[in-house]
Amino acid sequence: MNASYLSWLPESRSLFAVATTQDKSPLLNAYQWNTSTQSFDLSQSLGLEGRGICHINTNKARTKLAIANYSSGDFQLFDISDGSLKNKAVFKNTGKSITKRQTSPHAHYVGWGRGSRYLYATDLGTDEILVFDTSTDDFSPIQRVKADAGDGPRHLDFHPSLGIVYSLNELSNSISIFSSHKETGYLSLLDKVYLSPKQQKGVTNTASAIRISKQGNYVYVAVRGENMIYGLKITPDGRLSIVNKVSSGGNHPRDFNFSPNEDYLMVANQRSNQLNVVKRDENTGRLFATDVALSIVTPSFVQAFGN
Template identity: 45%
Template sequence: MHAHLKKVIKPSMFMAVIMLFVANTSIAAQQQFLIGTYTQSDSEGVYKITLDDEKQTLTNLGLVARATNPAYLSINSETKNMLAALENDSGGIASFMWNEASKDYTMVQKIEDLGRHTCHISTSPNNEKVAIANYSSGDIRVFSIDQQLMALSQSAYFKNQGKGEHSRQEAPHMHYVQWDKTGRFLYAVDLGTDEIKVFDSQNDAFDAQLAAKLDIGDGPRHIALHPNTNVVYSLNELSNTVTVFEQQADTGKLLRLQKVNLLEDAEVEGNWASAIKVSADGRYVYAAVRGVNKIAVLSANTEGKLALVQMHSTMGNWPRDIELSADGKYLLIANQKSGDISVLARDEKSGMLSATKMQLALSTPSYIGNL
């Protein structure tokens, strides 16, 4: 090689490369999450936390969005903009834009008087629509989203009718809304009537069809979609069970495949299933149960059917929400009554959970999501 073509790396350049590598490694080791809260006590809205894999620590970066009872969030991973369900007596939804300069969220719109206790929110796969579920008034609303302005305009409304046999099923209680992976079907989960309704976006009329009727007293709360198949899991709050369904591609209706108990019969009373998540590879399902304060670990076979393999303590009281970290190594738990975020390590091969020392005090957390 000719001398004038040789590249000489000076010591200062070498050190700069090493420092950049270390910095990037440190950033990669820190995963960020947003925490929604109930604000009746010490919390003031939405908080950002980080999990440092190398140091095995959780850090509260502080309040990033001020709001009243932002109980559940929908986060746009590309723009970092956020929508919040405001779980108040009059119900509400708020939209926020990420402010890179101030490193927090600016509220750009708040709509109130939408129904009683807005408890869940979900954005369509194309980010053009957002739906909310109102627990106490038993209805759902759909809004169109202007992504440039983060402005919302209502486009559809549905109120369910009926009741169930459990003492908590005296009226419809919409608890969850979720689009399927194609964005064609919107599901609405009604704890009060033991029903999952489905809406087909290919129909101009916003007509509800019965996607699935759960067993009497199941009280369905949330659903979760299998990432690789057309399987849908219904987490049933009142019976502490998971019902496995196969989604019908042409109608969106759900064909029952299986039902799995999370607790022994003697344990069911006074315990309430709360949140369900599926691992990115679809091999494991995680479900939280309040009261006994445990996480159920279920393995999923190639058909999506489940088998209970472990019950692990939530390391706190009243797990309202759970989230798998983006790297799949941890399960984070929002313990509402003990006021903390706890972290369990996850074996990616076996799906099994184990305790860590990572725990962070945070008043009345209700939601946790990857940022």
């Protein structure tokens, strides 16, 4: 099994993972924490349709789970209300955009907003954010938000209190800032911030991961190519300004996450086979590189597992 992204439910000590078999077939696996052996036991494994499974998320109520298939450009919804995985619905997107990476749909992210009703999904290939109402049986978008051509929206993150959604755009290395309507789930564009400088000869900069601090005062972003982690301050109206940036400590930072008390960022540098540590000042938001690193083969996801 080649797991690429996880969803951890601490209340039930359950773990869901998207993975592929040796022949690249997609798998959705469910695990349960075994306190006696201090390890995860596989409780269910589903072989899925589609190709390039890359993201997974659960709603706030822990009753639904969704996945994104990058290569086949589809999103799938599952019922997990009784603790088991049950197929519910599939939506396959269509379309394309302007770059060589965008000749077909590439589903990249799924996640619920402030509640358990509206599911937000990104399609890097069609330059879209799709909004679904998962309280109905019709699993089709109620809104299609078009990004700028060539943006390549990759991941979203949701502000904990402002009703703001941040879209990290992989291909343009930018963040689009949206307000979200609590009742309808619709998104409205507020602003856009560019991160890395123009592409350098022989180097392709591609944004990869975005995280918001628990207090909602800073956003952090990883950019591959230049291999940097950016810190940005969030203004009271949700807009952003860059604080500083530091080296990721390795090559190709695909993901990163906060330590439990948020004074460090743990960075998964996939091509240098390292988990590197970046120090964070909680008051100023500034980042500081460190020499602390752990060797891990092709890390792609980071999360602190606890209560």
